[in-house]
Amino acid sequence: GAGVSQSPSNKVTEKGKDVELRCDPISGHTALYWYRQSLGQGLEFLIYFQGNSAPDKSGLPSDRFSAERTGGSVSTLTIQRTQQEDSAVYLCASSLAPGGRGTDTQYFGPGTRLTVL
Amino acid sequence: DAKTTQPNSMESNEEEPVHLPCNHSTISGTDYIHWYRQLPSQGPEYVIHGLTSNVNNRMASLAIAEDRKSSTLILHRATLRDAAVYYCILRGFYNQGGKLIFGQGTELSVKP
Numbered sequence: 001g002a003g004v005s006q007s008p009s010n011k012v013t014e015k016g017k018d019v020e021l022r023c024d025p026i027s028g029h030t031a032l033y034w035y036r037q038s039l040g041q042g043l044e045f046l047i048y049f050q051g052n053s054a055p056d057k058s059g060l061p062s063d064r065f066s067a068e069r070t071g072g073s074v075s076t077l078t079i080q081r082t083q084q085e086d087s088a089v090y091l092c093a094s095s096l097a098p099g100g101r102g103t104d105t106q107y108f109g110p111g112t113r114l115t116v117l
Numbered sequence: 118d119a120k121t122t123q124p125n126s127m128e129s130n131e132e133e134p135v136h137l138p139c140n141h142s143t144i145s146g147t148d149y150i151h152w153y154r155q156l157p158s159q160g161p162e163y164v165i166h167g168l169t170s171n172v173n174n175r176m177a178s179l180a181i182a183e184d185r186k187s188s189t190l191i192l193h194r195a196t197l198r199d200a201a202v203y204y205c206i207l208r209g210f211y212n213q214g215g216k217l218i219f220g221q222g223t224e225l226s227v228k229p
Contacts, residue, residue: 108160
């Protein structure tokens with residue numbers, strides 16, 4: 001079946017512009033996650049959606065970052081007034097089981113490479 | 118979730134077994150041990166997970182020490198396609214919101 005898809009695959013923008021990154025999770029997966037991976041850095045958690053519960057936004061680095069998930073499916077990560085330090089690969093993942101279990105498997109998309117000039 | 122410690126890098130020869138170690142001395146009784154790997158220019162992918170007993174699947178085997186303070190991911194015959202960064206991650210039964218906390222991982226290189 002179809003995996004997690006993300007668009008665009010690459011995005012180049014100028015400092016100060018807003019960008020939107022899209023994630024299509026695997027159909028039926030109730031949990032959706034955003035992570036980012038900066039050059040030379042590890043993967044860091046950004047935000048987590050689970051069903052109709054309030055999202056866990058504890059990983060968002062600043063108020064310039066926001067995300068929404070419409071209809072329990074597609075999610076959009078928005079970065080306002082982009083800065084050069086926002087340059088990274090933004091990864092989306094989804095899982096079937098509720099995230100509060102230690103056994104669920106997360107399926108990752110290919111990521112969006114964001115470059116801020 | 119408790120912290121894990123892995124070597125920064127390892128080398129292997131093609132078609133030989135690879136043992137990737139992970140230390141997790143502060144693991145709690147309900148923490149599951151998960152392994153993910155990230156191939157170059159791709160998102161991470163799930164490899165295997167376990168709680169107490171050794172586990173096998175089509176990708177790898179997971180050997181868990183009796184005291185659960187360490188574990189080893191075993192690739193039985195490394196191929197060039199197994200060159201990746203391997204992450205050992207602990208996930209509590211009621212872990213914080215389902216997020217994965219990635220360390221630096223072990224970068225595995227496979228020589229032909």
